[in-house]
Amino acid sequence: MKIFTKIYVLVILALSAANVLAQDIDPLIVLDSAQNKIQNIKSYTADAEIDVDVDFLQMSPRKAKITYEYPNKLDIDTKGFIMIPKYGFRPFMKTIANEDNMVVFAGREEIDGNNCFILKLLPKVDGKIVMIKLWVRVDDYLIRRSETFTRRSGSFLIDFIYGKEVLPDKMIFKFETKGINMPWKIMGNSIDVDEDKFKDADMKTGTVTIVFGNYIINYDDDDR
Amino acid sequence: MKVKILFIEIYKVFIRRRSYIGFAAILFIVIMLLVAVSHEAKTVLDFLTSNLKDSFSFQGNLVNGNLYAHIVLRSLWVHIPLLIVLVTGDLVSGEYQSGTFRLVLSRPVSRFTIISSKFIAGFIYVVLLIVFLAVLSLGLGYLFLGKGDLLVTGNTINIFESDDVLWRFALSYLFGILSMLTVASLSIMLSTLFDNSITAILMSLAIVISLTFVSTFNIPFINIIKPFIFTTYMGGWQSFFEFKIDMQHIIFEAIILVVHIVAFYILSLYIFLRKDILT
Numbered sequence: 456m457k458i459f460t461k462i463y464v465l466v467i468l469a470l471s472a473a474n475v476l477a478q479d480i481d482p483l484i485v486l487d488s489a490q491n492k493i494q495n496i497k498s499y500t501a502d503a504e505i506d507v508d509v510d511f512l513q514m515s516p517r518k519a520k521i522t523y524e525y526p527n528k529l530d531i532d533t534k535g536f537i538m539i540p541k542y543g544f545r546p547f548m549k550t551i552a553n554e555d556n557m558v559v560f561a562g563r564e565e566i567d568g569n570n571c572f573i574l575k576l577l578p579k580v581d582g583k584i585v586m587i588k589l590w591v592r593v594d595d596y597l598i599r600r601s602e603t604f605t606r607r608s609g610s611f612l613i614d615f616i617y618g619k620e621v622l623p624d625k626m627i628f629k630f631e632t633k634g635i636n637m638p639w640k641i642m643g644n645s646i647d648v649d650e651d652k653f654k655d656a657d658m659k660t661g662t663v664t665i666v667f668g669n670y671i672i673n674y675d676d677d678d679r
Numbered sequence: 680m681k682v683k684i685l686f687i688e689i690y691k692v693f694i695r696r697r698s699y700i701g702f703a704a705i706l707f708i709v710i711m712l713l714v715a716v717s718h719e720a721k722t723v724l725d726f727l728t729s730n731l732k733d734s735f736s737f738q739g740n741l742v743n744g745n746l747y748a749h750i751v752l753r754s755l756w757v758h759i760p761l762l763i764v765l766v767t768g769d770l771v772s773g774e775y776q777s778g779t780f781r782l783v784l785s786r787p788v789s790r791f792t793i794i795s796s797k798f799i800a801g802f803i804y805v806v807l808l809i810v811f812l813a814v815l816s817l818g819l820g821y822l823f824l825g826k827g828d829l830l831v832t833g834n835t836i837n838i839f840e841s842d843d844v845l846w847r848f849a850l851s852y853l854f855g856i857l858s859m860l861t862v863a864s865l866s867i868m869l870s871t872l873f874d875n876s877i878t879a880i881l882m883s884l885a886i887v888i889s890l891t892f893v894s895t896f897n898i899p900f901i902n903i904i905k906p907f908i909f910t911t912y913m914g915g916w917q918s919f920f921e922f923k924i925d926m927q928h929i930i931f932e933a934i935i936l937v938v939h940i941v942a943f944y945i946l947s948l949y950i951f952l953r954k955d956i957l958t
Contacts, residue, residue: 510835511835511836512835512836512837512838513835513836513837513838513922514828514837514838514839515839515840515843515922517840531738533738533739534841535739535827535828535840535841536737536738536739536740536741536827536828536830536838537737537738537739538731538735538736538737539735539736539738540735540736541735541736
């Protein structure tokens with residue numbers, strides 16, 4: 456009987472300790488720390504190479520010059536045509552920076568050797584974004600991964616891979632999207648086309664990889 | 680003497696008004712397409728990418744001279760053979776009909792030289808027509824719509840950088856010239872066979888249209904005979920607008936077309952050498 460009592464006490468202690476550890480993490484503090492990292496960057500320029508990988512679209516990687524100014528000004532200067540995921544930049548930054556979110560701590564996870572806190576951000580105001588799940592690195596509070604759930608456009612997963620800067624060297628967007636609409640009648644019938652490939656009922660998955668380089672962070676006008 | 684005969688044949692091709700019908704038709708269609716593309720292409724591209732717009736922001740202009748030149752190429756490719764046979768179908772039969780062969784052949788000129796000169800004159804006409812199409816569509820496109828990345832729709836949407844486009848157009852037009860030379864050779868052969876120009880032209884049109892029709896069908900029975908129809912290989916120019924170009928396949932298609940051209944030429948020679956000129 457004594458043994459059972461001891462085991463019971465040990466289990467209760469272990470559960471209490473785990474509970475205390477979980478409760479120690481204040482999601483607002485984690486989010487604040489992550490926000491500070493972003494908000495400390497008033498401006499930056501960077502060279503970027505954008506590579507789109509979707510099965511219904513083929514294009515070679517494009518080079519662009521990206522200029523950002525706090526809070527919401529983003530210019531992408533490129534010679535040709537580029538496609539950029541909509542929820543990668545402005546709406547994502549805007550939602551994270553917004554203080555009017557409900558934040559929930561959702562545990563910890565290790566991603567490629569990075570120990571991360573998981574936060575769930577639930578915007579209180581009805582918008583395009585339903586929820587953002589954030590993986591924030593324990594060591595430096597940099598966002599390692601985000602998953603954005605939208606009302607109409609499925610979900611987007613973004614992996615942020617860092618080098619020396621507080622801004623990522625590489626961003627990998629994984630997304631679901633509908634196919635493309637093919638206006639068959641005006642495209643001519645002289646080519647063999649597999650029409651099933653274009654049926655837009657199914658969601659397609661794709662990846663956009665952006666590799667950044669030559670960052671100038673918080674630049675003066677002379678730096679540009 | 681042979682060079683002189685060749686120049687006379689070239690002169691005969693370009694002195695006739697009907698030789699300019701093709702140029703005029705291309706000019707008309709190209710201008711119409713320019714108006715259509717500058718007004719409608721954005722709507723079409725918006726429709727094409729409407730599903731993606733929820734997820735992506737687009738930057739850059741895809742309605743440009745390269746898109747226009749590609750649309751012209753794709754739209755006109757089926758119709759250019761019709762314009763070509765109007766001229767090449769009349770090259771030999773026109774002279775049967777007008778009775779000029781009796782006069783020409785009474786002089787020391789070989790039948791081989793005459794047929795060869797007619798083939799070369801016909802080929803020069805075809806090359807000039809395609810060069811006219813190329814210069815006009817790219818020239819007008821760049822002038823009015825500017826340069827930019829090229830969007831091509833096929834089994835996937837391919838977007839080529841503007842610097843990566845001109846060589847593709849050049850090779851496509853070269854392949855196109857080869858395809859059109861095949862059509863011209865067929866019609867010159869039929870022109871050698873029939874004494875009446877109208878019959879030769881209509882017969883050429885009927886063959887080209889029906890074979891093109893058959894080669895675009897996708898029915899198992901027809902797929903068996905497709906490899907034996909030269910029109911099946913005429914669309915090979917489109918392969919240059921893919922990221923992975925199957926050069927072996929393109930060379931194979933080009934060889935098939937060259938074999939047809941040589942075969943039609945030899946058949947024309949055979950028919951003309953044995954022909955009794957009675958008109």
